[in-house]
Amino acid sequence: MLAVPGFSSPWPNAVEAKVEEFDCLFGAAFDYYFRQSTSGNPPEEVPLFRSMQDAFERMSRHFYVEEYHGQVSQVEFAPPTHDEYDWARSSPQCELADLLIVAFRTGKNPSIRLTLLQAKSERNRRTPHLDDRPWFKANMEQWDLLSRRPPIEGAFSTFNPPRSLLADALLPSVGTFGFFYRNHGQDDYHLYYGRAESFNPTYNYSTRYGGRLKVSNTQLAAQKHGFTEACLAPDTPEFGALMNAQLIGTPIHAEADPYSSTSWIVRRWLLSLVRSAVEERRREIGDEGIEVGEFFLETFGDGEDIIEDEIRRFAPGTKSLVLIKTNGKFRTLPPEILARL
Numbered sequence: 001m002l003a004v005p006g007f008s009s010p011w012p013n014a015v016e017a018k019v020e021e022f023d024c025l026f027g028a029a030f031d032y033y034f035r036q037s038t039s040g041n042p043p044e045e046v047p048l049f050r051s052m053q054d055a056f057e058r059m060s061r062h063f064y065v066e067e068y069h070g071q072v073s074q075v076e077f078a079p080p081t082h083d084e085y086d087w088a089r090s091s092p093q094c095e096l097a098d099l100l101i102v103a104f105r106t107g108k109n110p111s112i113r114l115t116l117l118q119a120k121s122e123r124n125r126r127t128p129h130l131d132d133r134p135w136f137k138a139n140m141e142q143w144d145l146l147s148r149r150p151p152i153e154g155a156f157s158t159f160n161p162p163r164s165l166l167a168d169a170l171l172p173s174v175g176t177f178g179f180f181y182r183n184h185g186q187d188d189y190h191l192y193y194g195r196a197e198s199f200n201p202t203y204n205y206s207t208r209y210g211g212r213l214k215v216s217n218t219q220l221a222a223q224k225h226g227f228t229e230a231c232l233a234p235d236t237p238e239f240g241a242l243m244n245a246q247l248i249g250t251p252i253h254a255e256a257d258p259y260s261s262t263s264w265i266v267r268r269w270l271l272s273l274v275r276s277a278v279e280e281r282r283r284e285i286g287d288e289g290i291e292v293g294e295f296f297l298e299t300f301g302d303g304e305d306i307i308e309d310e311i312r313r314f315a316p317g318t319k320s321l322v323l324i325k326t327n328g329k330f331r332t333l334p335p336e337i338l339a340r341l
Contacts, residue, residue: 012221014228019245025330025337026063027241032337033058034236038180038189045121048180048189049098049319052119056322062333063244064325066292068277070100071315073159075152080144085201087140087208093155094141096317097175102270103246103324104253106299113249114270115176116166116318118142118196122181128192128234135202135214136179136192143213146175146196159317162269164262171222172197173229174250177213178239193233193248225259227251244326253300271301273316274323292323 037051037058056067075096079088097116104112120138128134145152149166166174175196180189200216219231230247233239242248250256252270256263278293 014223015221015230015242015247018228018247019241022330023241023245023326024237025333026059026244026326027237027239029059029062029333029337030055030240030243031236034191035188039187041189043121043123043180043182045119045180048121049119052178052191053320056320060289062330062337064292064295064328066289066323068281068293068321068323070318070321071158072319073315073317074155075145075159075161075317076155077145077150077152080148085140085144085204087205087211088144089141089208092141092144094139094145096152096161097146098319099178099322100273100316100318100320101243101249101322101324102274102296103243103249103326104296104299105246105327106295106325107327110253110299111246111251111255112253112267112270112300113246114252114266115173115249116146117176117178118146119178119180122179125182125184125186127183128181133215133218134192135212136177136181136199137210138177138199138213140201140205140208140211143177143196143199143201146177147172147199149175154317159315161317162262162265165266165269168260168262169250170256170260170263171224171227171229171250173231173248176248190234191236191239193230193239193242195229195231198231221247225256227256244324246326267300271297273321275301277321292325295325296323 033055037054038048041047041051053067056065059065072095074093076093079092082088098119099117101115101117122136151163151167154160173195177194177196179192182189198217199213202212202214205211222229222231230242233242252263252267274293274296278290281290
């Protein structure tokens with residue numbers, strides 16, 4: 001059993017074998033700062049999301065984490081068949097996601113995992129477990145985008161993502177949800193993570209707003225072409241540990257290229273985003289807070305020409321871009337975090 005508070009058993013060996021003590025420390029620290037940042041917040045999506053941004057910022061004191069403010073944009077995509085869902089519009093358009101999270105590893109075998117995470121707030125108190133099939137409120141169109149993963153087009157000229165960013169992803173956890181919730185009788189906030197593909201609507205709603213998504217697949221982990229992904233995690237420490245263990249998100253490093261025809265395009269697009277974010281922060285405040293971004297560019301930028309003509313817009317299309325360098329020693333952790341292990 002993994003040494004993360006709240007980590008449930010049993011977990012598949014494919015997951016446990018890849019989660020190390022360093023990942024558990026990351027998960028415990030993320031849970032600690034997430035609780036601190038969200039303390040006293042109302043159960044509303046915007047303040048809770050901002051608090052999560054703050055938690056990532058505080059994590060940078062101890063781990064290689066950098067949060068860059070992004071620019072929200074919308075995408076257009078083909079609808080599902082109308083006889084399948086009553087809420088589907090003929091020309092759907094919605095935000096891509098709230099967070100673009102990039103967990104990467106440097107060294108002898110460098111790797112990248114990328115996920116687009118949509119954050120939602122659940123007003124009802126609940127205590128979801130891995131063996132439950134809990135439901136959460138969400139926008140049906142957003143769920144359709146991240147679960148069905150159709151080809152996309154930027155809705156405005158300021159955003160030009162790779163058309164196959166979702167459609168050609170090797171693993172479904174390229175599109176994910178993070179639901180903020182509180183346990184019965186408690187005020188602390190938690191985060192329930194799940195692949196968008198692991199949920200389904202509880203009803204064929206007539207509108208896309210205010211619907212409910214229920215966990216329809218309780219599978220905890222999946223594998224494809226040797227890459228493992230975590231499908232669900234019921235609490236914040238687990239989410240943090242799995243994220244740092246590179247078990248959340250689709251791989252886009254060179255080892256994924258034989259199985260994904262456009263992972264190299266997504267990688268170049270991401271290089272453009274990171275380079276633009278690093279340069280903008282350097283212009284604003286100097287060399288502070290760009291160390292992780294520079295690690296990423298040094299590791300994955302060599303020999304990769306940025307596609308200036310094909311990908312001209314460097315906005316991530318999300319509220320935040322979070323970079324996590326998942327290997328390397330952490331800085332000193334306060335005893336409050338160590339005591340949680």
